[in-house]
Amino acid sequence: MSGRMTGLAHTVHQPVGGAEDAGSERRHAADLAFEIAGDATAGGVDIVQVFAQAAARMGDSVWVGYIADGQRAACRVRVGQQPVHSGGDRASLAVAFDAALLRSRIAAGAFHPGSLILLDSPGGWPAPNPLAEPPVSSLPVCPVPFRALASRIPAFPQGDRIVALGLLTWIFAYDPALVRRLLENRLAPRGGRWVSAGLRLFELGWRDASRFVPRPVRAGRSPQAALAGRVEVMxxxxxxxxxxxxxxxxxxxxxxxxxxxxxxxxxxxxxxxxxxxxxxxxxxxxxxxxxxxxxxxxxxxxxxxxxxxxxxxxxxxxxxxxxxxxxxxxxxxxxxxxxxxxxxxxxxxxxxxxxxxxxxxxxxxxxxxxxxxxxxxxxxxxxxxxxxxxxxxxxxxxxxxxxxxxxxxxxxxxxxxxxxxxxxxxxxxxxxxxxxxxxxxxxxxxxxxxxxxxxxxxxxxxxxxxFVRRPAPVGGEAGDVLLVGWGTTRGPAEEAVARLRARGLAVSALHLRVLSPLPRDLWALLARYRSVVACELQEDPQAASRRAHALANLLRAALADGSFTDGTRAAPRPAVTAHRFASSRFLAPAAVEDWAET
Incomplete structure (x- = not known):
């Protein structure tokens, strides 16, 4: 399935019964991204990390990143069948505690058309849509009384986040016993009262989820693909x-x-x-x-x-x-x-x-x-x-x-x-x-x-x-364009390459984990492409220009160390250039795809 999913239509099904029934009939999609608009911590526990650990235990690959928006922060979470190394292009689901931040994220194009918005309704449920004006009117909004449910246990600060964790557990059909155990481990250092209150809040969100969410979402690998042994999440x-x-x-x-x-x-x-x-x-x-x-x-x-x-x-x-x-x-x-x-x-x-x-x-x-x-x-x-x-x-x-x-x-x-x-x-x-x-x-x-x-x-x-090993390119061992990067450019570049090659374009990606010394035989790989592009993120023009030119010089030096003769005449060397992708926080695969197409 393409990463450019339009809404939730590709990833949802109607539950048969309550929370227990919905969890027993899990269906899978290639991947799905959602965002949490607002602070995701409660009682010193980040519910995103608890969710990520549960996702890994259930066999899903998970990626989490935080997006700064002024003094506030949103959190992008992506789960999928294959290992994911980026937040994808746009999200299909939102859990919103901050309506103003949600508006900002929607205006930034963070969501697919038709994405489901789970918005906190402080006055209880049902509630009028507080976002019923452009540009949000086209997105379906489900008011959820996160704070009203959490008020039943007032001793736990920001308990509405724990309620949301229970709701997400039901939406993704994760084992509630597993999530309870992970949550208990996180709260244990604070004492038994915190553990008891946290588990009760989680239960409220999980058992009442079917009252507020019209349809559950399924994404990720099959349960048989769950990680065995000790799983690290940090x-x-x-x-x-x-x-x-x-x-x-x-x-x-x-x-x-x-x-x-x-x-x-x-x-x-x-x-x-x-x-x-x-x-x-x-x-x-x-x-x-x-x-x-x-x-x-x-x-x-x-x-x-x-x-x-x-x-x-x-x-x-x-x-x-x-x-x-x-x-x-x-x-x-x-x-x-x-x-x-x-x-x-x-x-x-x-x-x-x-x-x-x-x-x-x-x-x-x-x-x-x-x-x-x-x-x-x-x-x-x-x-x-x-x-x-x-x-x-x-x-x-x-x-x-x-x-x-x-x-x-x-x-x-x-x-x-x-x-x-x-x-x-x-x-x-x-x-x-x-x-x-x-x-x-x-x-x-x-x-x-x-x-x-x-x-x-x-x-x-x-x-x-x-001893340095030459990394294997993603795509083909030869072609027209080779995208070379390091750090967080890996996921977006590799996803974009998969889409471009599906349309017949000879584009590949290479990610370097050792920038110095470079593998001795790297020149032989670079020589198989007509053009080599050093990819860089432009969070600051001066810094991005410095890094892009330095990486391009490293690649040119690697080519200069190699031999480009076919026995009778010198073989042409590939052109080495640099491109800086504009990025406010993390690079989307669509940005790389659109640039490569031009």
Whole structure:
């Protein structure tokens, strides 16, 4: 089924009886996206994460992303048969707690014509349609007394969100016992009264859903496709924080001030990590008090720590010039990391909104550094594409930095920070192998021996390039156009390619998880296409132009390293260009499709 569904007609059926009967006759659609207009948290529990975990357990692939609209936020949730890596083009269902935010989302074209709107009716039910004026009059509105139902248990703040969770459980025919168990686990730290009140609110929404919703919706895979074993469900921000602690980074150095960094630091600190800022007095004392006053980056981050240090920064974030330049401060010390002989792991957030007129004046652009570092060693640049990779790539970067004595950068798309995804738990080595093959040596003591040998030989750069695996393109191994991207461009590009190839266009997509070093044989793949396009998101014109040109230069360098002769004459090289897609929060597949058609 095409991702461009028109309304709910493709994805609904009439229930046979009540909630129990509706759940027993589940029908499936290819995928469906819906939005929650308003805050989705209640009692410290995000109902979206509970829903996502239930979706994964029931065999659905799920993607969640948050869309900022001024000071308010809407949440896009998409479930489907196949793995989904984007929010799709438009939603077919809305659960609205904020009528003004709903109006804004409808005006932005977020919904299909005929989408079903479940709108809170504070005065009870039935209620007149509060949106009965253009441009909302064409959308069917079902008033649901979320707050009126939640008022039966007034001790639970924002209990209407838990009621909505029960309603969504019935709509998608998920096992209510499973959702109750997940909700109970989330509320357990707050005590038995919270658990009891939350479960009662959930029951109100689930049992009364058939009174308010005219028809249930079915989307996703069959129950036989449910994920087996342990299922992890978390946001990208949580995955990065937990992954850093799991990798052994008990402390981190935050280089700049940016809202995205502050939110990540809060998650990291909540899990037990120690956050050191550029103006941290303890850092200055540690720097000057260890190693006879020499710039020792390891002790600055965590006294007694013997491995690489974790540095966190965001593109477009300003810093104090005095703090960055003053001798003995963290800014000066981080600039001397190479002189200390300590490799550095940098968690860099890109595609985040610019917060000030002043750009970070001393941060090195990892993409530009990867495309050419005269007189120095190029950093390793990893770019996760999923929340699971956000969790595992921090550990991979630490192992590579220690084993190959090279600075490593984990380049994180800001769109992944708020995204929520589910995956089946598996060993970290299985994820690492997909990108860097056998480059990582098992930590059984052999790593230390390799380090000693490299140090004795004076080798600064081990041949990591030989291990990086070339990713497989989506579409065809040859054709007219190859779209190359990283981060959150993966889902929209791959979906657009599937639609374009169905119409006979020779378009393919390639997603890079390792931007530096590139696979040695990447040029052979690029040479099979007439045109190679570096795809970028334009949240800010200056930053997008910088990233697009850097990625295009990396691809041109890869082509220059290859041979283009067929034995008698030089074969033509493909043209490498860059295109920036306008995007306010996340890229829709239709935008890529429309551009490729032109």
């Amino acid at each position: 946001s990208g921000r949580e995955a990065l924080a937990l992954g850093a602690l799991t990798a052994g980074f008990t402390s981190c150095v935050v280089r700049a001030e940016h809202p995205a960094l502050q939110h990540w630091a809060q998650s990291y600190a909540a899990l037990g990590g120690r956050v050191l800022t550029m103006r941290d007095a303890f850092m200055r004392r540690s720097i000057m008090g260890k190693c006879g006053g020499s710039p020792c980056l390891v002790q600055a981050a965590d006294p007694g720590f013997t491995g690489p240090v974790l540095v966190v920064e965001a593109a477009g974030a300003p810093v104090e010039l005095e703090e960055a330049c003053a001798p003995g401060t963290a800014g000066a010390v981080l600039g001397l990391a190479a002189a200390c002989g300590v490799p550095r792991v940098t968690l860099r957030i890109e595609r985040a909104p610019r917060v000030e007129a002043l750009w970070y004046p001393f941060g090195v652009d990892p993409l530009a550094a990867a495309s050419g570092c005269p007189g120095g060693v190029r950093p390793v640049v990893l770019a996760p594409t999923t929340v699971e990779e956000c969790y595992h790539f921090i550990g991979l970067a630490r192992r590579l930095a220690r084993q190959y004595r090279r600075d490593c950068v984990v380049l994180v798309d800001a769109g992944l920070l708020g995204a929520v995804q589910a995956w089946r738990s598996r060993p970290a080595s299985a994820v690492w192998t997909e990108s860097v093959g056998d480059a990582v040596i098992e930590d059984d003591g052999s790593t230390g021996r390799v380090d000693n040998v490299l140090a004795g030989l004076g080798v600064e750069q081990a041949p990591l390039e030989a």
